[in-house]
Amino acid sequence: MVGYAHAIVNAQYVSAADLVGCRYRQVQRFVHPEVPRTRAARMRLERVAAARDAVHALLPARPARGDRQRFVRVDVPPVPHDTDPFPAEMATLEALASEANLITGAVFTGRSVGVDWRVDVDLLVRRPDGTYLPVIISNHRVARADDRVTTPVIATARLGLGGPVPGPFRLRHHVADGYRLALAARALADIGVDSGVGGAVGQDRSRAFLAPTGPLQPALQAALEQELPTFPRRVKECASCRFWPLCEKELVDADDISLYLAGDRARKWREEGITTVSALIEADLGEPSRLAAAWRDGVVLLRKVDEVSAPRADVEIDVDMEAYLDQGAYLWGAFDGESYHSFATWLPLGGEAEATNFARFWRWLMGRRAAAHAAGQSFAAYCWSNHGENHWLTMSARRFAGVEGVPTEEEVREFISSPEWIDVFRLVRAQLVGPGGLGLKVVAPEAGYTWEDGDFDGEESVNARRISRGSDAAAREARRRLLRYNEDDCRATAAVRAWLRAGVPGVEKL
Numbered sequence: 001m002v003g004y005a006h007a008i009v010n011a012q013y014v015s016a017a018d019l020v021g022c023r024y025r026q027v028q029r030f031v032h033p034e035v036p037r038t039r040a041a042r043m044r045l046e047r048v049a050a051a052r053d054a055v056h057a058l059l060p061a062r063p064a065r066g067d068r069q070r071f072v073r074v075d076v077p078p079v080p081h082d083t084d085p086f087p088a089e090m091a092t093l094e095a096l097a098s099e100a101n102l103i104t105g106a107v108f109t110g111r112s113v114g115v116d117w118r119v120d121v122d123l124l125v126r127r128p129d130g131t132y133l134p135v136i137i138s139n140h141r142v143a144r145a146d147d148r149v150t151t152p153v154i155a156t157a158r159l160g161l162g163g164p165v166p167g168p169f170r171l172r173h174h175v176a177d178g179y180r181l182a183l184a185a186r187a188l189a190d191i192g193v194d195s196g197v198g199g200a201v202g203q204d205r206s207r208a209f210l211a212p213t214g215p216l217q218p219a220l221q222a223a224l225e226q227e228l229p230t231f232p233r234r235v236k237e238c239a240s241c242r243f244w245p246l247c248e249k250e251l252v253d254a255d256d257i258s259l260y261l262a263g264d265r266a267r268k269w270r271e272e273g274i275t276t277v278s279a280l281i282e283a284d285l286g287e288p289s290r291l292a293a294a295w296r297d298g299v300v301l302l303r304k305v306d307e308v309s310a311p312r313a314d315v316e317i318d319v320d321m322e323a324y325l326d327q328g329a330y331l332w333g334a335f336d337g338e339s340y341h342s343f344a345t346w347l348p349l350g351g352e353a354e355a356t357n358f359a360r361f362w363r364w365l366m367g368r369r370a371a372a373h374a375a376g377q378s379f380a381a382y383c384w385s386n387h388g389e390n391h392w393l394t395m396s397a398r399r400f401a402g403v404e405g406v407p408t409e410e411e412v413r414e415f416i417s418s419p420e421w422i423d424v425f426r427l428v429r430a431q432l433v434g435p436g437g438l439g440l441k442v443v444a445p446e447a448g449y450t451w452e453d454g455d456f457d458g459e460e461s462v463n464a465r466r467i468s469r470g471s472d473a474a475a476r477e478a479r480r481r482l483l484r485y486n487e488d489d490c491r492a493t494a495a496v497r498a499w500l501r502a503g504v505p506g507v508e509k510l
Ligand code: SF4
Pocket: 022, 023, 024, 025, 026, 028, 232, 233, 234, 235, 237, 238, 239, 241, 242, 243, 244, 245, 247, 248
């Protein structure tokens, strides 16, 4: 059924990104085009532009020595996504008509199930049979090395000149990337030049990984057919969404239950007909109702147990790690109760610099442990939610096996499964409950800890890491912020531990 919301949407174009995550965003974007992008969204666009520049720098401009074939490359001048796509689409069609071997910046529009869509295709590559291969540039890791499978691959520098060769890689699927390729395939099919294959260049800018686009179509079709919501519902992405002030007002006016329980967390209650916070409180359902009331009263934490406690050791170290996407860990930080120690590399990840840095950190941590044991003291290293740290400790040992100072995987596993490696988040979760969650940024302020750089969140840290690799003032400032952010997380973890030991004064029993 095409509803009112669809009618609004049809006035403008839907992109692949609109089809992922909160679909009410699409409604708000069309009703309120005047709301500017958030800083985080602008930074994300900058990262996309940087990725495109990096790939474009590798693309062929002319045949290489020894290439005998004709090679024509057409660069369609870039157009911002919120401007009229018509000139770029015309330029794309002209480039296709000229049988160009490589087209950059292609744009298509189309219409499916009453929805007008637009897709920006970073690259179009002509195949010997005259059909085209759409290739998108993504900041995702689109494939992983894996000797057990093969995937067709074309070197970025040979796009438009060479054919695919099998490579030992396993593809990784990303929903938005899949929608883009599926839309591109539809557009190419409309003009009779679809190859049935699409490609993606991900974090490894040197290769395009290929896969059939047919299997991507059912998911795209379902997303296009999905009825748009007519009312917001708070989800995780609201926290960084430009429309939050508008949606929040609608939600508050309706006392919507998602204000308290975001996403699917309220599904159970909605199915029982409870759609507002007040209704949940009034239903008098025990803990769920009491927590909802606590949330409404602004209570941040409650005790689940009579007495809150935390382990203690003679020598205590709080550890926090920063990784960049899934490329590697560039910063290991530790607070020993007196000083903060950082082990950082600002060089590209995955090589000697990361390995040496990891070895330095590990040697230091194990040195402190050995010194404690030698002095007859107990030792504990703490971490807030140690999934990331455990992953990168293990992966670093695996990836850099054989480098001097790098522990074996077994040594790492032995340590992280020992009682000397303690997850403070687990301690908190076992003893406290919070209507607004139990993140470190929620719990540590209750323990009296405040961050120097309050606005610096995960997304900001990804941006800062990207900038930090330069040598100018902006890079130096980015490094300073990353170190400060990491130090704050280490010190905050220590503050929470101390507060747990003190019995969380002021926190009432549930
Ligand atoms: S604020 Fe939340 S509900 Fe509103 S459009 Fe954004 S993500 Fe969707």
